[in-house]
Amino acid sequence: MSREAPRPPKTHALALLILCLALVPSSLGMEVTAPFTIMALNGSSVRLTCTFNSCYRVEKKQFSLNWTYQECDNCTEEMFLQFRLKIVPMEQTRFGDRVEFTGNPIKNDVSFTLHNVQLDDEGTYHCYVMNPPDRQKGHGKISLIVITEEPPERDSTVAVIVGATVGGFLAVVILVLVAVKCVRRKKQQRLNTDDQKTEEEGKTDGEGNPDEGTK
Numbered sequence: 328m329s330r331e332a333p334r335p336p337k338t339h340a341l342a343l344l345i346l347c348l349a350l351v352p353s354s355l356g357m358e359v360t361a362p363f364t365i366m367a368l369n370g371s372s373v374r375l376t377c378t379f380n381s382c383y384r385v386e387k388k389q390f391s392l393n394w395t396y397q398e399c400d401n402c403t404e405e406m407f408l409q410f411r412l413k414i415v416p417m418e419q420t421r422f423g424d425r426v427e428f429t430g431n432p433i434k435n436d437v438s439f440t441l442h443n444v445q446l447d448d449e450g451t452y453h454c455y456v457m458n459p460p461d462r463q464k465g466h467g468k469i470s471l472i473v474i475t476e477e478p479p480e481r482d483s484t485v486a487v488i489v490g491a492t493v494g495g496f497l498a499v500v501i502l503v504l505v506a507v508k509c510v511r512r513k514k515q516q517r518l519n520t521d522d523q524k525t526e527e528e529g530k531t532d533g534e535g536n537p538d539e540g541t542k
């Protein structure tokens with residue numbers, strides 16, 4: 328079926344490997360991305376985004392996630408959300424039923440949404456991720472600031488929120504792409520010729536029918 332000769336797989340894999348190494352600094356371990364600060368209006372819902380990147384596919388059996396809340400710099404961290412195979416029910420957290428897990432570990436997203444934000448919710452939120460066989464634990468941290476009314480300089484607040492949202496979104500996109508590439512790189516190493524053919528096929532179809540363009 329494939330008309331073109333497949334690209335040399337070695338170059339391809341090497342490029343991906345370099346990309347992967349470049350984006351997974353030094354340790355080759357888990358990298359977690361979270362916005363530094365999120366502002367939320369009292370009474371609103373806010374999504375605290377935390378994404379991670381790992382060159383290993385997420386195996387639900389081993390994957391582990393903890394979210395903790397820390398009220399002040401030297402306060403102890405209270406765990407309020409835990410994921411092991413699924414969300415582990417936690418009793419009597421300070422947030423009651425206002426916490427909703429809105430991430431998807433398979434897609435490297437472990438975000439949650441906090442509903443009906445209260446002034447007391449201000450503080451630092453930590454996400455901890457473990458994705459064996461990655462040995463390192465990933466750690467991300469977010470400061471939540473609760474505002475009671477939209478300040479007069481609306482634009483700047485909106486800009487901050489939009490900025491954080493867009494930044495978070497881009498981070499997700501980038502991380503997902505890297506993850507996909509890592510996975511693909513591994514797959515290619517295993518079944519490289521078959522994989523390559525499928526990919527080339529897709530490209531040829533996308534470029535239109537070559538039979539028509541003979542002039």
Ligand SMILES: *[C@@H]1O[C@H](CO)[C@@H](O)[C@H](O)[C@H]1NC(C)=O
Pocket residue numbers: 369370446475
């Ligand atoms: C929270 O916001 C509501 C309006 O949504 C306001 O009436 C209330 O006073 C605010 N609470 C505090 C503690 O500021």
Ligand SMILES: *[C@@H]1O[C@H](CO)[C@@H](O)[C@H](O)[C@H]1NC(C)=O
Pocket residue numbers: 401
């Ligand atoms: C928290 O740390 C500050 C110094 O950073 C210290 O002055 C304060 O006593 C500490 N608070 C508690 C409750 O340990």
Ligand SMILES: *[C@@H]1O[C@H](CO)[C@@H](O)[C@H](O)[C@H]1NC(C)=O
Pocket residue numbers: 391392393409455456457464
């Ligand atoms: C989450 O907490 C549990 C219990 O404290 C701990 O066993 C586990 O290693 C933690 N996982 C992460 C990713 O920190």
